[in-house]
Amino acid sequence: MNMRAQRAKAVNTLLTLLLLLMLLFGGLGAAHLFAKPQASLTPMLGLDLEGGQQLILEPAVEGGQVTSGQVDQAVNIIRQRVDGSGVAEAEVTTLGGRNISVAMPGTPDPAVIESLQASSRMTFREVLAVESGAPAPKNPKNLPGYEGSSSKDGKASGKESGKGSTGGSSAPATIAEGVWPAQSSPKATDSSKDSSASSSGKDSGKASDKAAPSASASQGSGDAASSPAPTGSDDAQQPAQGDGTPHGKDITIPAAVQKRFDSYDCGTDKTREEAQSAGDDDFVVACDPTGTEKFLLSPTRIEGSSIADASSGPETNQQGQPTGKIAVSLELDGKAADTFADLSAVMAAQPKDSPYNRFAMLLDGEVISAPGMNQVITNGQASITGDFTAEEGKALADQLKFGALPFSFKLQSSEQISPTLGDEQLRWGIWAGVIGLALVAVYSLFQYRALGLVTLASLALAALLAYLAVVLLGWQYNLRLTMAGITGLIVAIGVTADSFIVYFERVRDEVREGRPLRNAVDTGWARARRTILISDAVNLLAAVILYLLSEANVKAFAFMLGLTTIIDLVVVMLFTHPVVTLLAQTRFFGDGHRLSGMNPESLGARRTTYVGRGRVRSLPDTPPTTGTTTEAAL
Structure with a gap:
């Protein structure tokens, strides 16, 4: 050269x-x-150099029965939540064989502290109805898309399903099941590798008027109050069987569940606890964290344990430009991905203003997001989008990625600790x-x-x-x-x-x-x-x-x-x-x-070097201005 x-x-x-x-x-x-949060211009220091905050967590279980195995499992999960990368220098240890001590450097974000106390069990369920968070003054007569009170064979159905039903003498309502197994929210920006997959919708994790915008987004069901709820009467209701129903099965909604939904008030203290105690086969009435919307949800369709991976980061649109929001990306395992594909096919065929086009992510008794479905998702890659801060998004991703705690915790004490x-x-x-x-x-x-x-x-x-x-x-x-x-x-x-x-x-x-x-x-x-x-x-x-x-x-x-x-x-x-x-x-x-x-x-x-073929390289006595050596034949 x-x-x-x-x-x-x-x-x-x-x-x-x-x-x-x-x-x-x-x-x-x-x-x-x-x-947001603002980056510092100096390195962040660990516990030994800066100090931090020590939290003592006590298991919140009835009867006080806690095994050492459960405590060890909780320690491992909490350690991964607060220091999943191993570089945050948090210390998580047991205290007295029952409590857990968590020492974190600096001043932890309140969202992180709250996430440590929650068991963080997530389920994916379909939305059957949406209303304002306050109880309706008078129940509407019919669910959207329902007609008459007959079952598939034209006769009244007295069948009840779901462990959460309390019974009822009259025929319960039914809706077409199809393959409505639950799912995670597909990316509104179509960042999955399957170009045909795209969905977005209204994030119910915040106020209902703060839906995440996207060029391909559907607005779910619009305003919370605009989606009629199931009737609270004892008359059974049944929706019309749509062409998008792949199996033609029915989900029976007990009349008692309908009444519970109509009278449900998101402002009471026990609403979240009641939703948390629901089983996988139960219908669930739950609210968003702000209490602006209440949802009637189907039994569990996909377990949160089916999440193979989760991460958070800036949301981008279809052109790859950042939207300024935070998205929590999910990847479902093989079986759940297939179930999700079937579900998205059915939901995408529903009217965009119908609650049946929406699906809910229930985390610890709260609906953190309920987006609508635009297109079929076939590869199991999805995301939760909304008004998350970076800390909230990371905390949620860590909760989903590292699994649910064996029980919830209550904060026993919190104190500042000095540098060691x-x-x-x-x-x-x-x-x-x-x-x-x-x-x-x-x-x-x-x-x-x-x-x-x-x-x-x-x-x-x-x-x-x-x-x-x-x-x-x-x-x-x-x-x-x-x-x-x-x-x-x-x-x-x-x-x-x-x-x-x-x-x-x-x-x-x-x-x-x-x-x-x-x-x-x-x-x-x-x-x-x-x-x-x-x-x-x-x-x-x-x-x-x-x-x-x-x-x-x-x-x-x-x-x-x-x-x-x-x-x-x-x-x-x-x-x-x-x-x-x-x-x-x-x-x-x-x-x-x-x-x-x-x-x-x-x-x-x-001074002289043989370079082959009868030639030698010699260094001159005085270095020439060109900086080269001379070669001569032997």
Whole structure:
């Protein structure tokens, strides 16, 4: 490769690095100014350096019967909820064999504290009727789509289904079941891989007038009060059998359930507890968290345990542009995905203003979302969208991903705790890093002369990237910097310096063999690159294994070690090598100045080197201005 091509390639690589830095700085600045929650410009600290809040949770069970196995299971689930990535530095332990102590750094969000107390059992059910959260003054006569009071064979049906029914002497209402197994809400923005799948709707987790907008969204049932409820009379009602009913089965709604729905008041204290106690075969009357809507729901169609994965993040529209809202993405397992596909096919065929077009997600006795269905979802990928904050979305995703607790908890006490180490230990830890960095700088300048300045610049860049990464990860994933993490950063100084030493020594070896520096840089890099990659791969593998098999502070150390190893690769590839390539084309370095660190005589370069085919390469007594050697035939 000629000098011009080498220079152009090196400059392009440095421009790529500059673009990366601009993106990181721009992202941090935007997150600090506009994001909710606002990003801090300094790293978040762990319990040992900042302190935090300690919560004592007591099981809320009748009769007080709690086994040690249940407590251990709850500890594992709570630990994953508050620190699923292992970098938030939360401490979860048992207390007295029954209670659970949860220590979290900083000031935890109230939504996180509430999520720790809930068992978080989710079920997916179809919506049979929707009304305002207050009881209706007079029950409407008919359900939407119902006609007459006869069953399929034209005779009155006295059949009741669902364990939650309390009975009734007159015939209950029925609606066509089809394959209405429950589901999770499909993505309103069609972010699933199946291009035919798209649904959205009104989020009932907040006030009903705050539906998430989307170009492909249907508005569910409109206003809560506009969807008539089932009749509270003793007359049985039955909907017309639609063409979208695949099996023609009926769900029987007992008259007592209808009466319960009509008189249900979301403002009472026991509404959520009653919905929580319902079984999978029960009809459920439940409200949204704000009490603006009440729902009559079918028996369970899909269990929350069928969720294979869950995560939260910014919602995007069909064009890939962010909407400014948070979406909780779900992925259902194989059987539930098939059930969901059948359900979405039936629901998408229903009128958009019908409650039958909506499906409900019941979490701990509350309908957190009840969107409408626009299209068939065939791949089991869906999302819950609404007016979540980032913290609320993450808390919900963690609840769904890590499973339900064996029982709910009540908060027994909450108190602030002081740092276990304090400012003095933090100050000494920082001093240890500064001293280590200074020793590396002295060695580099002594060993490599002016080339050692490249080492210092590379270390400074690595430190900057590590700082940006820690701050951004703290904002997005609650990464907390502990003393163990600081130790990992200090160890990384040696890892990064090792890569530079391998590269520089390989270039020096090429110079000793009689190659001019401009050629030695490329040849040395080609041979050093493999060694650097293997060395960093071993370090990264060790960090990953340590992270997976350890807990608490050791996990923090492993995470920082792995993070800085990746940063080392970025710095060496995008900064160190391009800079050395450009320096080799200057007279100071290219001609081997004695202070450049690449002087052939100082390195003991061979005066004459056999290069094959009867030819030798000789170093001139006085380095020429071109920086090249001469070759002659034997």
